Amino acid sequence: MIAFLFPGQGSQFAGFLHTLGGATPHARIAETIEEASDVLHIDMLSLDRADALTSTVAVQLSLLVAGVATVRALQDEGIEPDAVAGLSVGAYGAAVACNAVSFSDALRLLQLRAQLMENAFPHGYGLLAVSGLRERELNTVIANAHAQAAYIANLNAPRQIVVAGADADLDHVREYALKAGARKAERLAVSVPSHCVLLDDAARELTEAASKITFHTPSVPYISNRGARPLRQADAIRTDLATNLRYPVRWHDSTIVLGELGAQVFVEMPPGRTLTQLAEDALPNVAKVAIEQISIPSAAALIRARSGG
Structure with missing residues (x-):
């Protein structure tokens, strides 16, 4: 399997769209x-410049395009997913990959x-990655710091929380x-307070927009951001995409669910290899392939070899 x-915001780097496929x-x-x-009447290749990547819009659109482009190239090489999952904005690429929504509709949404x-x-807002504390310990830290506008956003690993x-x-x-x-507490290259109550109004407006888009039953299981469980119905995926900016992402739990479903190989779409590293810690016996600046035929051969195909 x-x-x-599909990675989330923070994995981007200048020029990453230009290096897709090696x-x-x-x-x-x-x-x-x-x-x-x-579709968007934008030169997508202009969005991965260093100055452009200061924009949340440029980063998120570039990540979706990178993911879908890589999926399509792998499919041409005979590699199809048996399940998909995306961290935060990565969920949009996952939804396209499982045929729950069209690429054009995903881009617009x-x-x-x-x-x-x-x-x-x-x-004035952003994200802080903290390593070495568990969720309960970090909640205590937030309370002790008297932080009025700080919220658990991403649970990437038991002791790696954003x-x-x-x-x-x-x-x-x-x-x-x-x-x-x-052990470490560092700001991420993200300029908005994702995955918390501060984006409640945005989630409501996005939900209204998503209600006007056609969604389909996914061809393979889609693992939700909010609940870290397999979704197999169109409306459930619509809701997950529209509201995941408002709720914490339980990525570690999503990874474990994929392992329980029988995943033999995790294939990380570009850019970067953060999800591969997280998966190595969570499920060391599952093979991993990060499509990072390597040719698609080489990646496809590696995936086949590691999946026994």
């Missing part, structure tokens, strides 16, 4: 980038999502977390 994983890009990658540019997030908090909130509150949480024994 092959599970496709030194010899697959034809489907260029086609997908061109398709996205036509994601563009609105990113705009709502950016407009709600244009500055906090969302206002800059000043995140500074206090960082200070108290290190005093409480955290």
Whole structure:
């Protein structure tokens, strides 16, 4: 069983769309980038410049395009997923990969999502990654820091958790977390307070927009962000995509669920290899392949070898 994983915001780097597929890009990658540019009337290749990536809109759209382009190229090489999961914005790529929503509709809905997030908090907010504390310990840290606008956002691993909130509150949480024994507490390259109650209004508006889009029964299980469980109905995936910006992402639990479903290989879409590293800690006996600046044929051969196909 092959599970496709789609990374979230923070994995991007300048020029990552230009490096998809390695030194010899697959034809489907260029086609997908061109398709996205036509749908949104934007030159997608302009969105991965360092200055452009300061925009939440540019980052999120670029990540979706990178994921879908890679999926299509792998499919041309005969590699299909048996389950999909995406962290935060990565859920949109996962939904396209399991045929729950069209690429064009996902692009438009994601563009609105990113705009709502950016407009709600244009500055003064972000994310803090804390390593070495468990959820309950970090909740105690937040309370002791008297942080009025700081919330658990991503549970990436039992002791790797992301906090969302206002800059000043995140500074206090960082200070108290290190005093409480955290190994590391660092700000992420994300300028909005994702996955918390601060985005409640945005989630309501996005839910209204999603209600006007056609969703389909997924071809393979889609693991939800909010509940970390397999979703097999169109409306359930619609709700997950529309509301995941408002609720914490239980990524570690999602990884465990994929293992319980029988995943033999985790394939991480570009950019980066964060999800591969998290999966290695959670399920060391499951094979992993990160499609990071390697050719699609080489990646496909590696996936086949590790899945026994």
